[in-house]
Each structure stands twice: as C-alpha cells, then as structure tokens.
Amino acid sequence: MNATSRTVVVTGLGATTPLGGDASSTWEALLAGRSGADKLPEELFGELPVRIGAPAKVEPTEVLPRVQARKLDRSAQFALIAAREAWADAGFTGPAGSVPEGASEPEAVPTRVAAVVGTGIGGVTTLLGQYDNLKNSGPRKVSPHTVPMLMPNSPAANVGLEVNAKVAAHTTVSACASGAEAIGYALDIIRAGRADVVICGGTEAAIHPLPLAAFANMMALSKRNDEPELASRPFDAGRDGFLLGEGAGILVLESAEHAARRGARVYAEIAGSGVSADSHHIAQPDPTGSGVERALRAAMEDAGMTAEDIDHVNPHATSTPLGDTAEAQALHRVLGERASAIPVSATKSMTGHTLGAAGAIEAVFTVLALHERLAPPTINLDEVDADVDLDIVVDEPRKLADGPLGALSNSFGFGGANVVLAIRTA
Amino acid sequence: MAATKEEIVSGLAEIVNEVAGVPTEDVQLDKSFIDDLDVDSLSMVEVVVAAEERFDVKIPDDDVKNLKTVGDAVEYILSHQG
Numbered sequence: 001m002n003a004t005s006r007t008v009v010v011t012g013l014g015a016t017t018p019l020g021g022d023a024s025s026t027w028e029a030l031l032a033g034r035s036g037a038d039k040l041p042e043e044l045f046g047e048l049p050v051r052i053g054a055p056a057k058v059e060p061t062e063v064l065p066r067v068q069a070r071k072l073d074r075s076a077q078f079a080l081i082a083a084r085e086a087w088a089d090a091g092f093t094g095p096a097g098s099v100p101e102g103a104s105e106p107e108a109v110p111t112r113v114a115a116v117v118g119t120g121i122g123g124v125t126t127l128l129g130q131y132d133n134l135k136n137s138g139p140r141k142v143s144p145h146t147v148p149m150l151m152p153n154s155p156a157a158n159v160g161l162e163v164n165a166k167v168a169a170h171t172t173v174s175a176c177a178s179g180a181e182a183i184g185y186a187l188d189i190i191r192a193g194r195a196d197v198v199i200c201g202g203t204e205a206a207i208h209p210l211p212l213a214a215f216a217n218m219m220a221l222s223k224r225n226d227e228p229e230l231a232s233r234p235f236d237a238g239r240d241g242f243l244l245g246e247g248a249g250i251l252v253l254e255s256a257e258h259a260a261r262r263g264a265r266v267y268a269e270i271a272g273s274g275v276s277a278d279s280h281h282i283a284q285p286d287p288t289g290s291g292v293e294r295a296l297r298a299a300m301e302d303a304g305m306t307a308e309d310i311d312h313v314n315p316h317a318t319s320t321p322l323g324d325t326a327e328a329q330a331l332h333r334v335l336g337e338r339a340s341a342i343p344v345s346a347t348k349s350m351t352g353h354t355l356g357a358a359g360a361i362e363a364v365f366t367v368l369a370l371h372e373r374l375a376p377p378t379i380n381l382d383e384v385d386a387d388v389d390l391d392i393v394v395d396e397p398r399k400l401a402d403g404p405l406g407a408l409s410n411s412f413g414f415g416g417a418n419v420v421l422a423i424r425t426a
Numbered sequence: 427m428a429a430t431k432e433e434i435v436s437g438l439a440e441i442v443n444e445v446a447g448v449p450t451e452d453v454q455l456d457k458s459f460i461d462d463l464d465v466d467s468l469s470m471v472e473v474v475v476a477a478e479e480r481f482d483v484k485i486p487d488d489d490v491k492n493l494k495t496v497g498d499a500v501e502y503i504l505s506h507q508g
Contacts, residue, residue, distance in 0.1 A: 067447035144472060145472075
C-alpha cells in the first residue's frame with residue numbers, strides 16, 4: 001500500500017449487536033450462523049401485529065456506570081460502548097491529548113480528531129418515555145436531560161466527548177444508510193486534511209411499540225411472529241419484510257500516514273465511497289435500482305476499482321420483497337457476469353435490520369471478512385428468489401482467496417439515500 | 427409531619443447519590459452541589475424536583491440559584507416545608 005495522506009485505513013473496530021456485546025463475540029456468532037431474533041415482551045408488544053425483533057445481546061445499562069447510563073438515550077449508550085471498544089482496539093490508551101506513560105507526545109492531537117456517528121431515528125425511546133412522564137405526572141416530571149438525550153447528534157457528541165475530538169462531532173441522518181454515510185463522511189474528512197483520526201459509525205435503539213407499529217403499518221416488517229429466527233431471510237423466495245434490530249457499530253479511521261507513524265495495526269483500507277439519491281419515492285425503493293447502481297459505480301470509481309477487483313459483497317438486503325431483487329439486479333448491471341461468482345453475505349439474516357447502525361455494523365463485518373479472509377454465511381436461504389442470481393454464501397463461512405481483496409458494503413435508506421463503501425485489504 | 431434537619435440531610439444524600447452517584451456519606455452541609463458533588467445545572471433540577479416531592483415543598487426556579495451548598499438546601503427546606 002502506498003501510504004499517502006489520502007489513504008485512509010481502519011485501525012479500530014467496536015460493536016454491540018443482537019449477536020454479541022462486542023465486535024469479536026458478534027463476529028463469532030455471525031460465522032456460526034446464529035440468529036439474533038427473539039419474541040418481544042408480551043406486556044409491551046402483545047397488541048402489535050409484529051411482536052418480534054432482534055434486541056441487543058447485552059443490555060447497555062449492564063455495561064455502563066449507572067449514573068452515566070441514566071443521562072444517555074439507549075442509542076447513545078450503544079454508540080459509547082462500541083466507541084470505547086473501537087478506540088481501545090485502535091491502541092489508544094486514553095482520550096486524544098493524553099500522553100501515555102513514558103511517551104513525550106500524545107497518541108492523537110484533539111484538534112486532529114473528529115467524531116461522526118449517524119442514527120436513523122435518534123432518541124425516540126427517550127422522547128416517548130418523557131411524553132409518558134408528561135401525560136402521567138405533569139410537566140415538572142419531564143427530565144431536564146431530555147433534550148441532550150433525544151437530539152440526534154447526542155451519540156456523536158457523546159463519542160466526541162469520550163475521545164476528546166475537537167475537529168467536529170458530525171451526525172449523518174439518512175435512515176438506514178446513516179451508519180454507512182458516517183463512514184463515507186469520515187473518509188472525506190481525512191482526505192480533505194481536516195483530521196488524522198475519525199471515530200465513526202452508526203447507532204440505533206428503536207425497539208419500542210410506536211416505531212414497531214409504524215414500520216408494521218408500512219408493510220415493511222416480517223410477520224413471522226411464531227418463528228422469529230426464520231423472519232429475516234434476505235433473497236429467499238419466502239421473505240416478507242425485515243426484522244427490527246438495534247445496536248451500534250463504530251470504526252476508527254485514520255490516515256495511513258498517522259497509523260504508520262504510531263505503529264498501529266491496520267485491518268483494511270476504506271478505499272472509496274459512493275452516494276446517490278433515488279429521487280423516486282419517499283419510502284419505496286426505485287424498482288429499477290438505478291440509484292443503487294449509481295452509488296455502486298461511484299464507490300468503485302472513487303476507489304479505483306473495477307468488477308475484477310471485487311471479491312466480496314455485504315449487500316443491504318433487508319429481506320423486503322422489492323428491495324432485495326432491485327439490489328441484486330443493480331449488482332449485475334455493475335459487476336456483469338462476475339456478480340454471479342462473488343461471495344455475497346447477507347448478514348441481516350442474523351442481525352436483523354439495525355436501521356441507522358446497519359451500515360456501520362456491516363462495515364465492521366466487511367472489514368473483518370477481508371482481514372480474516374472469511375465471508376460469513378447467510379441463514380434462512382431455503383429457496384433463492386428466481387430473480388436473484390448471486391453467489392450467496394449459505395450456512396457455513398467461506399474462505400476468501402489469498403492476495404489483495406476488494407469488497408463492497410451497501411446501505412440504502414428511506415428517502416432514497418444510497419451509500420456504498422468500497423473496502424480493500426491493506 | 428415536617429422532616430427534621432437530619433432527615434433532610436440524609437434524604438438529600440440519597441437523592442444526590444441517585445442522580446450523581448456520589449456516596450451518601452460525602453453529602454455534607456458544607457459541600458457545593460456543583461463544585462463538590464458532580465451535580466451539574468441539569469442534574470440540579472432533578473435534585474430539586476426529587477426534594478420537592480420528598481419533603482412536600484415548592485422550590486421556585488428563581489430560588490434554585492441560591493441553593494449552592496447542601497446546607498443552603500437544608501435551610502430552605504426546613505423553613506418552607508409544608
């Protein structure tokens with residue numbers, strides 16, 4: 001790798017997901033083909049048409065100190081937990097500006113560190129919980145922490161505070177593309193020379209009766225209430241909608257120069273990103289997939305990649321009838337015949353759809369797939385949709401080739417937002 | 427029945443522990459909420475609302491700024507409780 005200031009590498013990973021409370025336990029469960037799906041508590045969700053989801057494997061309030069957790073929305077709790085893991089995983093021993101024992105300089109300079117954390121919905125459970133307080137107990141019982149808890153930039157701000165990031169604390173909001181857009185934006189920030197290190201990703205905590213009822217009424221969710229672990233089945237002919245998950249994925253991105261200077265371990269290179277807007281419908285995907293196609297082409301061009309350079313795809317593939325086929329067809333138009341031969345891992349079959357966290361959690365998966373040279377399996381693929389001609393990795397992880405590898409991670413959101421990340425081995 | 431001074435101190439200590447995680451034994455009359463007890467201006471509102479409920483007292487927003495120390499709050503509650 002030619003390490004210039006425009007080369008951006010991944011040096012730290014963190015996650016808390018329906019499969020595990022950190023990146024390594026999540027990855028292990030993913031390779032084992034485990035489902036994070038579950039029935040939701042009857043007393044809260046019993047009246048709903050959809051009573052299943054993919055809750056976080058580890059309760060964030062069991063990880064964070066009580067006093068800290070009570071001032072954070074669940075989405076910020078997830079983000080903070082994953083950010084701490086990623087920051088430590090990158091080898092930083094303290095917040096930016098702190099000088100390690102025996103060293104003469106800080107490992108990172110606060111005015112060269114940024115935070116970018118996306119969310120699709122923001123602090124929705126805080127908003128609804130405080131509305132319950134208002135209705136039941138009056139205005140005096142609305143918490144003074146409500147606004148800093150529910151504002152969508154709260155996860156980014158709290159992650160920025162945690163690592164002492166003084167360049168900026170940005171929030172990307174593009175529904176289910178938010179987490180991927182955060183990583184794309186982090187890439188831009190480093191390339192533009194605004195920062196050396198960006199802690200970035202996405203978070204979501206929306207498993208609450210109101211969002212669940214709303215998504216169900218959009219006909220977006222699977223109704224397999226009796227078989228939650230079979231509900232998320234991307235590319236399967238019997239798919240009937242997505243499974244609502246929650247969690248966070250956070251990555252530490254760093255200029256290759258900065259990473260080399262401090263001798264950091266490098267997982268992979270974020271080689272490019274591509275963004276497009278469908279401008280077709282506020283919630284339905286463009287059935288022709290032309291917006292997806294443009295984002296794919298933009299990411300590959302940005303990374304200097306051709307179809308020959310792509311060895312793995314982590315698709316958006318949420319298990320909705322329309323979206324999965326449109327995506328498969330767009331992959332064919334961009335990758336040509338090779339689209340049928342590239343190992344595809346539809347990991348939402350196990351995590352469910354974590355909305356604004358999904359793009360970041362899947363970027364963690366894609367980075368690990370390249371680094372470990374192992375494509376995770378897709379579960380619940382009993383009968384591939386007749387309109388899908390992809391080489392989907394099923395049941396068991398598949399070994400990827402030796403030598404340089406490239407991969408694409410796709411994320412698409414309501415509003416017509418499409419974000420594709422191009423990643424390659426370092 | 428009105429709370430005694432000791433009951434108010436120990437009640438405030440429990441509230442501050444809940445809100446800010448400070449050990450109850452550290453909540454002493456001479457301690458400043460903001461400087462000594464990790465109670466920032468937002469958390470102070472929580473302390474006030476919890477104290478109002480516990481000691482049956484109204485503490486208007488304009489009076490909150492005068493409650494710098496635990497002792498200030500104890501005196502205020504002693505003289506205003508219903």
